[in-house]
Amino acid sequence: MQWKLRDIVVAAVLATACGAIYLGWDLLYKFLPPSINPVAAAGFNGLWWIAGGIVPYIIRRPGAALLAESIGGFVEFALGSPYGIQAFTIGMAQGLFIELGFMMGGYRRYTLPWMLWATALGGIGNYIYSYFYYGVDKLTLPVQIGYLVVTMISGAILAGLLSKLVGDAVKRTGALRNFEIARQVGKAS
Amino acid sequence: MSVLTRTVVEDPWVAVHNLSVTYPGQANPVLRNIDFSLCEGEAVLLIGPSGSGKSTLAMVMAGLIPQSVEARVSGEILRSKTLAVPGSIGYVFQDPEAQFCQLSVGQEIAFGLENLGVDPVTMDPRIQEALTTAGLAVDPEAPNYALSGGMKQKLALASALAMDPALIICDEPTANLDPESTSLVFAQIAELVKAKRTLLVIEHKFEALLAIMPRVALLDRHGHLYRVGPTQEVMREEWDWLLAEGLIPAGMQPDFNRDYLVDRQTSKVPLGSEILRADRVRYTYAKKRLQKRLKRQNEPIAMAIDEVSLSVQGGEFVAIVGPNGSGKSTLLSLLAGIKNPTEGTVKRPRASSEMPIPIAFGFQNPEHQFVYERVIDELANRYVGDQVPSNVDALLGEFSLTGHGEMSPFALSQGQKRRLSVAAMVRDPHLAYLLDEPTFGQDAGTQKKIVERLQGLQAEGRAIVLTTHDMDLVFRYATRVIVLVEGKILFDGTPLALYQDPELMRQANLLVQTGTRSKASMPLTLKSRFIQVDRHQAESPLGRLNPGLKLVTTILAMMISIFATHIWQGVALGVVPMLLLWLGARLTPWQIVKRMAPFILFFAFYTWTLTAYSRVGPNTPTVWFLWYRLSWVGLHNGLVLAFRMLASVAFGVVYVSTTDVTQLVVSLTRNFKVPPKFSYGSLAGIRVFPLFEEEWNKLRQARHLRGKETRRAFFTRVVTYALPLMTQSIRIGERVAVAMESRGFRDGVANDPKARTYYLDTPVSIRDGLYMGLVMLCGLAILMYVR
Numbered sequence: 001m002q003w004k005l006r007d008i009v010v011a012a013v014l015a016t017a018c019g020a021i022y023l024g025w026d027l028l029y030k031f032l033p034p035s036i037n038p039v040a041a042a043g044f045n046g047l048w049w050i051a052g053g054i055v056p057y058i059i060r061r062p063g064a065a066l067l068a069e070s071i072g073g074f075v076e077f078a079l080g081s082p083y084g085i086q087a088f089t090i091g092m093a094q095g096l097f098i099e100l101g102f103m104m105g106g107y108r109r110y111t112l113p114w115m116l117w118a119t120a121l122g123g124i125g126n127y128i129y130s131y132f133y134y135g136v137d138k139l140t141l142p143v144q145i146g147y148l149v150v151t152m153i154s155g156a157i158l159a160g161l162l163s164k165l166v167g168d169a170v171k172r173t174g175a176l177r178n179f180e181i182a183r184q185v186g187k188a189s
Numbered sequence: 190m191s192v193l194t195r196t197v198v199e200d201p202w203v204a205v206h207n208l209s210v211t212y213p214g215q216a217n218p219v220l221r222n223i224d225f226s227l228c229e230g231e232a233v234l235l236i237g238p239s240g241s242g243k244s245t246l247a248m249v250m251a252g253l254i255p256q257s258v259e260a261r262v263s264g265e266i267l268r269s270k271t272l273a274v275p276g277s278i279g280y281v282f283q284d285p286e287a288q289f290c291q292l293s294v295g296q297e298i299a300f301g302l303e304n305l306g307v308d309p310v311t312m313d314p315r316i317q318e319a320l321t322t323a324g325l326a327v328d329p330e331a332p333n334y335a336l337s338g339g340m341k342q343k344l345a346l347a348s349a350l351a352m353d354p355a356l357i358i359c360d361e362p363t364a365n366l367d368p369e370s371t372s373l374v375f376a377q378i379a380e381l382v383k384a385k386r387t388l389l390v391i392e393h394k395f396e397a398l399l400a401i402m403p404r405v406a407l408l409d410r411h412g413h414l415y416r417v418g419p420t421q422e423v424m425r426e427e428w429d430w431l432l433a434e435g436l437i438p439a440g441m442q443p444d445f446n447r448d449y450l451v452d453r454q455t456s457k458v459p460l461g462s463e464i465l466r467a468d469r470v471r472y473t474y475a476k477k478r479l480q481k482r483l484k485r486q487n488e489p490i491a492m493a494i495d496e497v498s499l500s501v502q503g504g505e506f507v508a509i510v511g512p513n514g515s516g517k518s519t520l521l522s523l524l525a526g527i528k529n530p531t532e533g534t535v536k537r538p539r540a541s542s543e544m545p546i547p548i549a550f551g552f553q554n555p556e557h558q559f560v561y562e563r564v565i566d567e568l569a570n571r572y573v574g575d576q577v578p579s580n581v582d583a584l585l586g587e588f589s590l591t592g593h594g595e596m597s598p599f600a601l602s603q604g605q606k607r608r609l610s611v612a613a614m615v616r617d618p619h620l621a622y623l624l625d626e627p628t629f630g631q632d633a634g635t636q637k638k639i640v641e642r643l644q645g646l647q648a649e650g651r652a653i654v655l656t657t658h659d660m661d662l663v664f665r666y667a668t669r670v671i672v673l674v675e676g677k678i679l680f681d682g683t684p685l686a687l688y689q690d691p692e693l694m695r696q697a698n699l700l701v702q703t704g705t706r707s708k709a710s711m712p713l714t715l716k717s718r719f720i721q722v723d724r725h726q727a728e729s730p731l732g733r734l735n736p737g738l739k740l741v742t743t744i745l746a747m748m749i750s751i752f753a754t755h756i757w758q759g760v761a762l763g764v765v766p767m768l769l770l771w772l773g774a775r776l777t778p779w780q781i782v783k784r785m786a787p788f789i790l791f792f793a794f795y796t797w798t799l800t801a802y803s804r805v806g807p808n809t810p811t812v813w814f815l816w817y818r819l820s821w822v823g824l825h826n827g828l829v830l831a832f833r834m835l836a837s838v839a840f841g842v843v844y845v846s847t848t849d850v851t852q853l854v855v856s857l858t859r860n861f862k863v864p865p866k867f868s869y870g871s872l873a874g875i876r877v878f879p880l881f882e883e884e885w886n887k888l889r890q891a892r893h894l895r896g897k898e899t900r901r902a903f904f905t906r907v908v909t910y911a912l913p914l915m916t917q918s919i920r921i922g923e924r925v926a927v928a929m930e931s932r933g934f935r936d937g938v939a940n941d942p943k944a945r946t947y948y949l950d951t952p953v954s955i956r957d958g959l960y961m962g963l964v965m966l967c968g969l970a971i972l973m974y975v976r
Contacts, residue, residue, distance in 0.1 A: 005257075005866050005939060006926035009290075012874020013922040017881055017914065030791060071871055075878070078845055082791045084838030085747050133751055135830065166911045169562065173599035175916040177214055178259060178923060 001107065006178065007059045008067075014058070015068040018051035019075025022091075026081050038139060039146035046151070046158030049091070049122040052098040053163030057115060058170070060180035062107050065118070069095025090129045097125035098159075110184070112164055119160030123152035201226035202272050202356060202387065203250050208264035210245050210254065219245050220412045223264070227356065232381075232388040234420065236395050237408030238434050239604070239632040243391045244283075246408070247358050250389065251278045257930040271355045275938075276305045279349025280931040283361040285341035286880060287924035290873035292851055294320070294336075294344060295329030299948035300869075301352045304933035306946050315351050323347035324377050334879055337513065339370025346377060348932065357381065359390045367513040367658050369698035375401070393436075396445055397701045399424060410434060435633035438661050447664060447688070458668075461503025461650045464621050465524050465548075470497045470533035472519055472676075480531075493519045494530075495676040501621065506647045507654045508663045508684075511673035512698040517656040518553070518625050520673060524654065525550040525623045527890050538620050546617070550894055551624040555610035556913045557884075557891040559598040564590060567598050568613055580616065588612040588638070599916050604635035611639050621652040628659055640666050660699055664688060672697050723846075731773040731847040731960070737856035738957040742964050743844045747837040749968035756825055759832025761971040765964070766839035774847045784846070788838050796827035850875070856951040858942045866939035873925050877918060884914055 025047050032041055055068035073091020081087040101118025102110075127148045130136040136147060167181065176182045204226035211218040219242040227233060227250065237243050248254040255262050271277060282288045291297040298316045307315070316329055325343040327336070333344060342362050349357055359378065363371040371394065379401045381388055392398055399405075405423050407415040407430070415430070416423055424431075424443070431437045441447075472494040473480065483490050493516045501507055501524075509517045522528040523535055525548055538547040552558055561567040568581045577594065585591045588608040593601060598609055607627065614622060622643065628636040636659075643653045644666055657663065663670050664684050672680035672687070674697050680687060687694065694700055726732050731739070746766075753759045767785075770776045776784070854872045857863040888910055930939075937944040 003866070004926070005870055005930060005934070006923050008866055008870030009874045009926045009929075010919050010922035012871040013877045013918045014874075014915070016875045016878050017918065020878070020881065030794065067867070067871075071875065075875065077841060078850070080787070080845075082788055082834075082838065084788075084834070084841035085743055085844065086837055089744060089747070166915070169597075169912055170915045170919070172562070173597045173912065173916050175599065175919045179919075 001061060003061050003063075007061055007064075007180075010179070011055045011059050011064060011068055012071055014055050015051045015071035016075050018054070018068070019072040020079065021050070022048055022072060022076040022087065023079050023081055026076070026083060026087070030082065038136075039143060039150050042147045042150040043154050045123065045126055046119070046154030046156070046160075047162075048126070048159075049094040049098060049119065049155060050159045050163060051091075052095050052122055053115060053119045053159040054167055056098070056102055056118070057110055057163050057167040058176060058179055058181045060107065060110060060184065062103070063099065065098040065102060065122075066092065066095040069098070086133060090126065090133075093129040094122040094125040098122040108184075110181075112161070115160040115164050116156040117160075119163070120152040120156040122159060123148065123155040126151050126155070200269070201228045201267070202269045203227050204267040205246075205249060206265040206267070208246075208249065208262070208266070210242065210249065210263075211261045213259055213261070218412060219260075220249075223412075223414045225406065225414055225417065227387065227389060229355075229387055230385050231404060232386070232402050233390070233404045233406055233417075234395060234398055234402035235389060235391045235406045235408065236393070236436060237415075238410045238436060239393070240602075241408040241410050242412040243408055244360050247280075247360050247389060247391055250356075251280050251358055251931060253280070253927060253931055256935065257927050275933045276301065276352040277355045278931075279346075279352055279354035279357045280928070281342065281345045281349055281357070281359045281362045282924065282928055282931075283364045284921075284924055285338045285345070285365055287921040288345050288928035289333050289341070290869060290876070290925055290929050292332055292334070292872075292876055293329065294325075294327055294331050294333050296851060296948060297333050297344060298329070298348045298351045300929075300934070301348055301932040303945045303948055304938045305352060306944070309946055309948055309950070312948050319347040319351035322350050322380075324373070324380075334876065337370065338366045339373045342366065342370070342374050343377065346374075352932070356387045356389070359388070359392075361391050361393060363392065363394060367698075368701045369512045371701045372397075372698075375701065378402075394701065407431075438633065438665070447661070458504040458648055458650070460505065463500050463502050464538060464652045465499075465501040465654075466536040467497055467499050467524065467530075468534050468536075470520075470523060470530045470535060471495055472516075472523055472528065472531050492531075492676050494523060496533075497673075497676070497678055498533075499671065499678070499681065501652050501654060503620070503650045503652050504647060505652050505654075506644065506666055506668045507652070507671060508667040508669070509654065509656045509671045509673055510658070510660070510663060510697070510699055511679075515673045516676040517673055519676075521550075521623050521625055521654065521656055522890075524548075525894075527894070544618065544620065546894075547620045549614045549617075549619040549622045551610055551614055551622070551627055552887060552891055553625040553629060554887070555606040556599060556917065557887045558610050558613065559606075559913065560892065560909045562597055562912075563594065564596055564598055564601070564609060565594040567609060568616060570613065570616070584612045584616060587642075599912060604631055607631055607635055608638065611642065615642065615646065619651065621654065622646060624653075624655040626656055626658070628657060628662060636662070658699075660694075672699070726774050726776065726847050727849060729773060729775040729847060730956075731769065731843065733956070734847075734960055735856055735860060735951055735953045735957045736848045736853040737860045737951070738953060738961065739844060739848060740853065742961045743840050745961070746840045746964050746968060749965070749972065750833050750836040750840075752972055753829060753833050753836075755976060756828050756832065758971055758975045759829045759836065761975050762836035762968065763832045763839060765967050765971075766836060766843050769843050770839070770846065774843060776846065784842055785835075785839065788835065788842075792831035792835050796824065796831045852949055852951055855947055855949045859947060859951055860953055862942055864940050865934070865942055865945060869929070869934070869939075870926070873929060874922060877921055877925070880921070881914065881918070884917060885910075888913060 029044055049069055051068040051072035052065040056064035069091040073088040077085055077087040098118050098121055101121040105114050127136065136144060139147065170176060171181055206224055208220060208223040209218045210220040223246065225246065235243050235246065245254065248258060249262065249266065254260050289297050291300055295316050298319055299312050302312050302315060323343045323346045325340060325347055333341070336344060363374050366374065375397055378390060378398070382401055390398065390402060399420055402420055404418065405420045406417040407423065407427065409415045416427060428443050432439060471492050473490050473492050475490055480490055497520060509520060511517055519528065523530055526537055527550065540547055559567055561572070565577050565581055566572050568584050569578055585594055590605060590609060590612070593605065598606065601609060611627065627639055640662060647653050667684050670682065670684050670687050671678055679697055680693060750762045753762055767781060770781045771778060851872065854868045858865050858868045
């Protein structure tokens with residue numbers, strides 16, 4: 001379970017790429033029609049923590065989700081996200097909750113249900129952060145519940161399912177031979 | 190299997206006995222029963238066909254296998270005391286893009302010194318000395334990713350030399366370089382040999398090194414050490430073996446006389462009609478706006494292609510040669526229609542129903558072209574399921590890919606990938622085949638197969654146009670050669686005429702030379718578009734603060750801003766970071782406006798949203814404007830939120846404008862005790878970022894060329910873009926990690942912040958406390974007193 005240097009470097013490379021994707025998503029999100037219902041808009045949220053899905057899925061070390069989301073968020077911030085430093089802090093919040101999900105699996109379980117579960121938890125991190133910082137507290141209770149549920153589902157699909165699809169495809173190329181994802185074959189994936 | 194590593198007292202410095210190495214997941218060992226040793230002052234050239242285990246042997250000698258790269262090793266490894274010390278072996282790797290972990294030249298060299306625990310005070314002179322010895326005349330503060338390939342390899346050499354290693358290993362240092370850069374690196378190796386340094390050099394374009402390296406070792410394709418001995422003797426006696434292993438082009442005479450190549454019968458293919466025509470084509474990479482400005486000011490615009498006119502007919506085999514950056518690839522893309530000329534015209538055949546894509550194009554990196562997950566789908570250019578079309582089967586056989594049909598194209602070896610991309614090109618008939626360096630990094634066998642297939646197409650009356658650095662290929666196969674220098678055609682004629690003009694070849698840097706010390710200059714076209722701080726801001730009061738603590742302050746400021754509920758609180762909170770930018774970071778007001786402008790637009794949009802859509806009470810006064818019902822409450826809410834966001838963004842801008850990312854990393858480790866492998870490992874990963882943009886653009890072009898069949902479902906598209914980007918970045922990440930470990934960044938040094946020294950200082954002083962206090966006080970005062 002020890003982090004190797006190559007785990008860290010590759011995690012950072014992937015998280016940095018995700019940070020650039022986040023920035024693109026920030027801009028796309030801003031072009032949603034302003035009248036859109038907050039519950040519907042929450043469907044977009046999940047992609048903002050895909051680093052927290054893809055990196056732990058490949059690297060499979062304790063703290064991978066938190067590290068990836070911190071780096072991804074920091075890069076998004078440093079590249080000039082309209083959310084400023086919040087891009088970094090919300091990244092950590094999301095990463096922390098995804099981390100909880102993988103921790104419950106003892107950092108050994110990365111099957112599809114576990115991926116969906118952990119990345120859905122990322123949605124709770126997003127909800128709590130948005131509650132305090134992005135005015136979700138001003139919404140009525142049913143809308144808030146709707147926001148939370150849709151955010152978690154969005155996370156499970158955009159950050160969880162997508163990560164697994166991409167991760168498995170990369171694994172088939174043989175590029176991950178020296179990583180934990182290739183070693184745990186047959187055990188639980 | 191077991192491995193015994195012993196430390197012995199004296200000569201040889203490093204020796205292996207009965208060494209065998211097997212990589213995980215592979216059935217056959219890559220090295221078998223090797224006995225090899227290296228003594229002080231020896232300089233050995235190691236050659237062998239690709240896959241013979243040259244790098245593996247070098248990495249075992251360096252101690253990187255099995256420590257950093259996993260493999261099963263058996264036999265005995267003896268290392269002298271001199272070489273058991275960390276940093277005693279300097280390693281220069283093949284890929285110039287994948288062996289650095291810092292952002293500037295000086296920091297890169299310092300990284301190895303830090304790992305050795307060298308006193309930071311003595312680092313600057315050592316960095317200068319290493320740069321001088323490696324023949325790299327650049328400012329230590331220059332960003333290392335902006336260097337050319339040859340200069341990057343020199344920097345790698347300088348980084349190794351700075352650690353004063355007893356043994357220097359160069360593992361195909363010129364594999365990714367053009368002849369000019371190769372000459373630079375070889376000249377440096379010659380200097381090291383002259384200085385009696387102990388050297389192990391792996392090189393696959395070794396001809397120019399034979400005169401330099403006193404000893405040579407030969408590995409065969411099965412991983413056996415075939416022979417070691419004095420260079421002249423071995424070359425004389427083993428010439429036939431070298432030919433048989435494909436290490437020397439077939440037919441070459443022992444004195445490397447190339448007359449036989451150009452002597453061949455000139456092509457009997459009759460020339461057909463004109464297929465491509467370029468008329469006075471000019472092309473610039475400068476953006477439209479810059480072009481206009483330069484024109485206004487009567488300044489010259491840098492042209493990548495300058496007044497090029499040429500015509501290509503059917504039955505021609507055209508090779509475009511010239512130094513890196515001379516515009517070869519640009520010219521090829523212009524001919525293919527991937528780029529449009531800035532001035533002039535390119536005439537291409539029109540697409541017809543019989544021939545929908547008249548011109549086929551092959552990218553330098555075959556991975557850019559792959560869109561499918563299986564080789565057979567790639568060859569059919571559609572998903573074929575279990576029914577493999579017969580023409581696909583035939584192509585598999587012809588390009589020696591039988592048995593690999595079900596594999597992912599990315600899982601193939603380099604040679605197989607290239608063969609696959611060419612096979613996909615020749616599946617459908619085209620009028621012209623344009624290929625960007627099709628033989629780059631390929632072994633002799635793959636080269637021959639590809640070029641001879643292209644020759645077959647030429648015989649059918651098709652036109653072949655390719656760019657290359659390989660003059661042997663030009664002399665042997667081309668019917669016409671175009672020498673491009675600085676975007677202009679310097680020569681356009683037969684290979685024979687070029688061969689008879691060695692002065693021209695020297696002028697265009699077409700040959701690998703040694704002995705001359707060519708000067709290396711910084712490419713000026715590359716801007717640093719990465720996280721980089723202006724010197725003026727770095728030296729401002731805020732720039733001198735501790736980066737880690739400054740980040741904490743920034744986060745605290747953002748947290749305070751969230752409690753703002755009144756418009757004037759928002760405004761006041763927004764004013765604080767603006768003042769900081771002006772007074773603390775010494776940005777001019779105009780610079781501040783420019784930096785904040787994009788965000789202000791966003792927040793104006795936000796404000797509008799809330800003004801127009803806020804839910805309002807029945808008695809709230811509203812104004813109707815067109816079909817919007819505007820409310821003052823909404824405007825107020827919107828402005829508060831906008832200013833609040835603006836404040837947190839502005840604090841972020843303060844941070845980014847005044848903080849160097851390397852210093853943040855150092856501070857995390859020195860002041861916050863983050864293990865160096867996490868902080869430095871992350872930095873090494875982040876610095877790969879600029880490569881993504883290039884890769885992404887190439888992928889888009891390649892997809893564009895493949896036509897509409899490849900535009901498929903969203904998820905599939907995500908995967909086909911993500912695959913090449915990810916495999917590439919994972920490969921680079923792994924190599925960078927190994928390179929870092931080779932420079933002593935392992936074990937305690939990588940885990941304990943106190944086990945290494947630091948070139949950059951990130952002191953914590955009273956000023957950091959003052960800054961934090963000031964920001965907090967301002968924030969709280971605004972919340973309490975501004976209404």
